[in-house]
Amino acid sequence: MTNRSYYAALGGHPPQTDLLTGRAVFTEAYAVIPKGVMRDIVTSLLPFWDKTHAWVIARPLSGFAETFSQYIMEVAPGGGSDRPEPDPEAEGVLFVVDGAMTLTLSGQRHEMKTGGYAFIPPGTNWTLTNETSEPVKFHWVRKAFEKVEGIGMPEAFVTSDDAVKPVAMPGTDGKWATTRFADPSDIRHDMHVNIVTFEPGAIIPFAETHVMEHGLYVLEGKAVYRLNNDWVEVEAGDFMWLRSFCPQACYAGGPGRFRYLLYKDVNRHMRLRNPLLR
Template identity: 85%
Template sequence: MTRSYYAPHGGHPPQTDLLTGRAVFTEAYAVIPKGVMRDIVTSLLPFWEGTRAWVIARPLSGFAETFSQYIMEVAPGGGSERPEPDPEAEGVLFVVEGEMGLTLEGARHVMKPGGYAYLPPGARWALRNEAAAPVRFHWVRKAYEQVGGIPAPEAFVTSDDAVRPVAMPGTEGKWATTRFADPDDIRHDMHVNIVTLEPGAVIPFAETHVMEHGLYVLEGKAVYRLNTDWVEVEAGDFMWLRAFCPQACYAGGPGRFRYLLYKDVNRHVKLKSPFAR
């Protein structure tokens, strides 16, 4: 199966472009379209060389509460020997363009488009772009919620091609999820999966649930229900959905609609808000 992963390249629009765009920020959801991921909104990170990042989600009252998500761009020769400053943070890397070398717990891995790595809290890892072109990848970070008597998951590296999608019941395979972590493994407190809908497939009800979501469209286009609105999205767009935000989808074709999906899972609800004073 041929796979496609959209990656931003930055740049800057000409003065002749219209200002009107598709960006939306509400109390229930946000849409960051691919057209706003320009050079002037990138960030540099400590201890990363030859690297810039588009920060598309971060913990913020009224916005994402459980995770952050970056799109990283590392130039040839760039990378980091001290990538993660927070010893309590876990992470997922997902490559969308280029190639990079990941050293994880002493083992070296060459990661290409579709490559996936889970990084538990306190993991020893380093990353270097040893290729001739930039590498672009997603880095999802979350403060791991430790539970007494349950160890943190171990690190692992896999890929989109190596994991078989699981079809949703009653959909004849038209709606499927690529689950990189075992959904029954209670050690994991977040899942970063890939959802695939074939042309014309639907999420046929307004999902309304406690899990917060980050959705980055890897391929295709769709009409997405976000709270009370129907919004057109395409490859390169990012959506944030607050907990309990109603959501549904029609895949718009002519090709598959695929997105990288973050959600928090497998933990008791905190009874005190982290933003309470």
């Protein structure tokens, strides 16, 4: 198994001698939350989680993320939860960026290490514990599952970055590839959380403009990303939110690979009415 490394050096607090100027950007079309602002002072505690704190980097909010939330979780040794998900309609994806943890799904234990990936359907009985002597950090993406009459629920599964072969984008000679953890033809899934990889010099050669909302967390490397009308430098540890139809492109200048964890909502009709106004 390959020893992969993902950015996980969060927390701490900057000294009083640091400059205030930073790279954080928040607009109606996109947001950039750089790694430098993910400090201990902005963490949250969650109900029924022991020895745990979280950086909330996306949440449903007017003018921000509409379909998902995303946390970076840090669980200390001996910590975890036997009541992790309070919403019976929420599905989730876990992706480990540092350390190891034990995930129990419907009574079955899974030892997840760095690079481990799990999909958890709504209503699943699950627990999570850190049985090691070091903290574990992982991403937790949550979405309200959109049921469709006549289409079943996707099953839970546990895999890893190393276990799934990336699929190259056509015409890129393998320089732009996507690690797809869920079968893209499986209509039961209403979200995909994948890993996108660019080799040095690879690009998205047009301004993508599409209905899917995106959350992008940079796992490795650096690049220049086109967000709406702006070119923004991003690096490992940064998070980007892109609103539906926000034009986007990318140039990965190197020197190493550029990789990010990508959320998008898929495979459902567009809601035509605000459920709050019914």
